[in-house]
Amino acid sequence: MPVGELRPPKRQSTVDYVAEALRGAIMAGGLQQGEQLGETELAERLDVSRGPLREAMQRLVAEGLLEAVRNRGVFVTELSTADVEDIYRTRSAIERGALELVMDGRREETVRALTPSITAMRTAARRGSAPGVSDADHTFHEELVACSGSLRLIRAMRTLVVETRMCLGELETTYPDLGSQVREHEEIVEAIGEGTLERAKELLVAHMDDAVQRLAAKRVPPAS
Amino acid sequence: MPVGELRPPKRQSTVDYVAEALRGAIMAGGLQQGEQLGETELAERLDVSRGPLREAMQRLVAEGLLEAVRNRGVFVTELSTADVEDIYRTRSAIERGALELVMDGRREETVRALTPSITAMRTAARRGSAPGVSDADHTFHEELVACSGSLRLIRAMRTLVVETRMCLGELETTYPDLGSQVREHEEIVEAIGEGTLERAKELLVAHMDDAVQRLAAKRVPPAS
DNA sequence: GATCATCTGATTGTTGACAATAGTAGGTGG
DNA sequence: CCACCTACTATTGTCAACAATCAGATGATC
Structure with missing residues (x-):
């Protein structure tokens, strides 16, 4: 029996996965400039909890692709x-x-x-x-x-x-x-x-x- | 009475504060290369919870100053x-x-x-x-x-x-x-x-x- | 009618608890 | 004596509940 298929499907960390998904969405236009990233909705769509999602978002904040506003949320950076x-x-x-x-x-x-x-x-x-x-x-x-x-x-x-x-x-x-x-x-x-x-x-x-x-x-x- | 002194002392977000603290510690040598960042201990020392701390660490991971190993923890990047x-x-x-x-x-x-x-x-x-x-x-x-x-x-x-x-x-x-x-x-x-x-x-x-x-x-x- | 205060709803920020994993120490068999 | 297996412990990964904050709507007052 093929054991290779039932091992835990997590090669990369959840944060890696989510960060990559977000990066792809921004690049492909699925997330528009200035758009807010609602945590609850995104977490549900990516099938992860808000915790890892927030961690992934901070990665993109560090890159400058997202901007975090305190108590307001994070938004896709608008390019002037x-x-x-x-x-x-x-x-x-x-x-x-x-x-x-x-x-x-x-x-x-x-x-x-x-x-x-x-x-x-x-x-x-x-x-x-x-x-x-x-x-x-x-x-x-x-x-x-x-x-x-x-x-x-x-x-x-x-x-x-x-x-x-x-x-x-x-x-x-x-x-x-x-x-x-x-x-x-x-x-x-x-x-x-x-x-x-x-x-x-x-x-x-x-x-x-x-x-x-x-x-x-x-x-x-x-x-x- | 001086109202300026009792407003919520949080100008910047907790994540900003922690990320800056970590960056400073790495720069000053308080965190040595290859050293593991124990979450519980660090969180206690910075007086924040593990959540925000993990978010801040992901910022430095994105910058390449820290490296995350799944189920092992995050470490200060070693420079060859x-x-x-x-x-x-x-x-x-x-x-x-x-x-x-x-x-x-x-x-x-x-x-x-x-x-x-x-x-x-x-x-x-x-x-x-x-x-x-x-x-x-x-x-x-x-x-x-x-x-x-x-x-x-x-x-x-x-x-x-x-x-x-x-x-x-x-x-x-x-x-x-x-x-x-x-x-x-x-x-x-x-x-x-x-x-x-x-x-x-x-x-x-x-x-x-x-x-x-x-x-x-x-x-x-x-x-x- | 316009402006301001208050209330309400929803969203974010934070925390602690629970589950899962990896390293370690101890014990057993060869 | 060494190798291997097993149980334990400490740490990380994840989650859900709670607290705090903000935007918008509603209503009152001038």
Whole structure:
């Protein structure tokens, strides 16, 4: 008889599970910005008690994804235009740090790791699927940081990816041109392959500045 | 009658208070690396219940200062030599990001903000007080990031400062030469004042590399 | 009619008790 | 004497009940 199936199904702690579920809900838009997280309802939905739920929420508070107001409850952090800029500037700093590490003897490995997301992005672009490109975009950047092997850069990036998706969530992710989006990422991979650190950094910074300007323009609708 | 003194003494939430207390204890060495945090004892000492204490601990788990092992408890994270490198590399990325922001129209303000810590460092160096120099060192770098105004860089830096002190905690902070330490910081401030971003970055990177090599050398005692 | 006080409902904050797990000490058999 | 098994103890994980607080509604007063 298969014993493997009836052992206590808890590999990870309850708090881990709940925190991950909340993170996913925020990222996917199931929890909107500014929305309050009712403890009783959430606990019931996740089939846990309020205790572990509150512990998990504190994890996301520490990450800045949730905000706790005393005697009022916890809310999904609302991102202002200033926050959008801050997110991309921070990502820029983190990802350039990752680039430096990756350039130091991990180039081939990194190019290999980034190729799948590039391929996916190219396919999505050909289909004209903006969400597909967006997904591949995030995978690319998270993978880049993962290749750095830096625990702390990776940890910071995990939160930043969620925040990036929160920015995009409200407005449909419409790139001006899907093809150019693919090209920008390809160029970064090329620079990594060549080992030209400064060029890779320049491309990355330009890429991020583009994104932040696109988002800022969307947020403050052009004077009509 | 002074009503200001009898209002409920809770400005901040209990979790905030406990989390800050734990962070301070870790930074000051009251909680050593690898040490287990007994819930009952700690709760009693902080005069709170286990509930809020556990919530506060989860915040530090999210920051990476504590590690939770299922059914075993939470422990202060142990920093390996690889971690020390990682901490300084991450700080390097974060602080360079801060430098860029600071250089963009906040130079005078930043120089003003950094001057006190430089003065304190100079005084401590004159006294021959290595701990004094170390304190001023941390103040300097945290202040630099604070001047960037970036919420996310500041948040990351707060954790990194604690981790930096954890590295230093075990071995006495002995700089080879206190005066040169002061000089390095002065040069960074000068570069900020002049607005030469690249020079400031170079100085900062060199400063961090020095530190990490000094620590690595101390950790793996020279082959005896 | 507008404003303020009070009341009510619901939600959060905290606590203590209970259940489950892991480490430890003691005992038994080889 | 060592290895293994068993019972115990201490600690963590979870939960439900209680206390405290806030937002909104209701009603009274000017």
